[in-house]
Amino acid sequence: MTPAELHNGDFAWWQRGVIYQIYPRSFQDSNGDGIGDLAGITQRLDYLRWLGVDAIWLSPVNPSPMADFGYDVSDYVGIDPIFGTLDDFDHLLAETHRRGMKLIMDFVPNHTSDQHPWFLESRASADNPKRDWYVWRDARPSGAAPNNWLLEFGGPAWTRDEITGQYYYHAYLPQQPDLNWRNPAVREAMHQALHFWLARGVDGFRLDTVHHLFEDPDLTDNPPNPDFRPGMSPTLTFARKHQVDLPEVQEVLAGFRRVTDAYDARLLVGEAYLPLEKVMAYYGTPHAPGVQLPFNFHLIGATWKASAIGDLITQYDGLLPPGCWPNWVLGNHDRTRIASRVGADSAALATMLLLTLRGTPTLYYADELGLADVPISPEQVRDPWELRVPGFGSGRDPVRTPMPWDGSPHAGFTTATPWLPLNGDFAVRNVESQRADAASLLRLTRDLIALCQRTPALCVGGYGIIESRGDVLTYERLWGEQRLAIALNFSGTTVYTPLPHSRVVLSTVGPRTAELPGSLLCLRPFEGAIIEPTQQLHGGFSA
Numbered sequence: 001m002t003p004a005e006l007h008n009g010d011f012a013w014w015q016r017g018v019i020y021q022i023y024p025r026s027f028q029d030s031n032g033d034g035i036g037d038l039a040g041i042t043q044r045l046d047y048l049r050w051l052g053v054d055a056i057w058l059s060p061v062n063p064s065p066m067a068d069f070g071y072d073v074s075d076y077v078g079i080d081p082i083f084g085t086l087d088d089f090d091h092l093l094a095e096t097h098r099r100g101m102k103l104i105m106d107f108v109p110n111h112t113s114d115q116h117p118w119f120l121e122s123r124a125s126a127d128n129p130k131r132d133w134y135v136w137r138d139a140r141p142s143g144a145a146p147n148n149w150l151l152e153f154g155g156p157a158w159t160r161d162e163i164t165g166q167y168y169y170h171a172y173l174p175q176q177p178d179l180n181w182r183n184p185a186v187r188e189a190m191h192q193a194l195h196f197w198l199a200r201g202v203d204g205f206r207l208d209t210v211h212h213l214f215e216d217p218d219l220t221d222n223p224p225n226p227d228f229r230p231g232m233s234p235t236l237t238f239a240r241k242h243q244v245d246l247p248e249v250q251e252v253l254a255g256f257r258r259v260t261d262a263y264d265a266r267l268l269v270g271e272a273y274l275p276l277e278k279v280m281a282y283y284g285t286p287h288a289p290g291v292q293l294p295f296n297f298h299l300i301g302a303t304w305k306a307s308a309i310g311d312l313i314t315q316y317d318g319l320l321p322p323g324c325w326p327n328w329v330l331g332n333h334d335r336t337r338i339a340s341r342v343g344a345d346s347a348a349l350a351t352m353l354l355l356t357l358r359g360t361p362t363l364y365y366a367d368e369l370g371l372a373d374v375p376i377s378p379e380q381v382r383d384p385w386e387l388r389v390p391g392f393g394s395g396r397d398p399v400r401t402p403m404p405w406d407g408s409p410h411a412g413f414t415t416a417t418p419w420l421p422l423n424g425d426f427a428v429r430n431v432e433s434q435r436a437d438a439a440s441l442l443r444l445t446r447d448l449i450a451l452c453q454r455t456p457a458l459c460v461g462g463y464g465i466i467e468s469r470g471d472v473l474t475y476e477r478l479w480g481e482q483r484l485a486i487a488l489n490f491s492g493t494t495v496y497t498p499l500p501h502s503r504v505v506l507s508t509v510g511p512r513t514a515e516l517p518g519s520l521l522c523l524r525p526f527e528g529a530i531i532e533p534t535q536q537l538h539g540g541f542s543a
């Protein structure tokens, strides 16, 4: 199959494409308030088209008191004035589509804001018709919270409400009460919200924290966390055994899927931080499909060594149920940036890994520039997680800083003081300067995306041999007669690895001699290379 046939062919757009995550507060400010907005994103669409991504995913832009920066929604069918208007949204969507890209919204089903009208009604009285839309329980006889469950950001997961004296449950902040997904009216209301956006033409949703949708109805206390050690954040004291991943989640996902499948070519991505074996259930079954892409976050926590990454690839691919499509994530708005995790020297290698693994990659904004976590002083902290449990490194502000577009004041992000500080090196680490530098990570990222999109083996092909030898990880990608190998040197020294009769198609450290003589491939420190055989080999590249 030729690339042209492939692109019209058997694979869905979300299987062939690269998803780019935008944290809207930090992408582009268009109205001079120091906070990014929808009109700003529209202004920057040409950049995304130039980069070559296929879809953008926006972290939440719905009305919100911003206790958790948009993950506390007070209206599922509106746009927060900080980000603009519904017209701005429609314009962004139309302009995204006009450039041949897709737009995925964040959807937060587990909880609302405590300012959502549903919750205001629910808390008004014990017999309010919306009482059962949330999870209310009596205190224990002692007056204490119903059980020992903790919320993700520190503290008890129950808050006593003065009006009735009952407690409500919240897996996250007290300002984020959990919805009661056992109530059919909640499901119906949330389906209506999805229809609202689908009918406007939105191409899919990233479903927030779906593993939290249900809790044990008996409220069984959680056991102590066996991995807890002194010095760890108190949020980790107990294993969250009875708070997450109940089997009823799958019914809700199947319900969402019925909604989106009523429209053409829409995508559901699910966020569930779970062991790989458990993530697989989020694909659903052939009779009750779940989300098309349950996020695979396991590169984020993986040991950065050739053998560990090789094992992860093999394990993940082996666990995938038949017909299910893989995906990979290196970073997002909740986790330390990849450049900080693996070091600036390895950022390009990591990008090549992400973009050449089998499955849909999600690229976090500014990772294409090699942006590192930005130090945040105590007075600058905005993230509620860090504010609640300071000093354990939970804060997410360092990974949410503004996109550096150029070397001008405020990096072209805003004309005002940005809501979070810019990276200290923005004068050199910015889009404009990296666009002009053929050796930059930005240009490599663009070249990689373009190469993958025109090369079926890299875009949708299967794996051949996957192996690690010392510090080198090698995996093959195959499509019909097309065979390429990716060789990644995780070490800071030059290494030689068996790879005879081959030609380097693209390297993370710049051009090199075309044909490789002899039977050894030389990889420079932290070099990644995409390699094509120059003669037909049997049984793979490796000698």
Ligand code: NOJ
Residues within 6 Å of the ligand: 068, 071, 072, 108, 172, 208, 209, 271, 333, 334
């Ligand atoms: C996961 C989101 O990624 C995170 O940013 C948010 O704080 C929680 N869910 C709560 O919605």
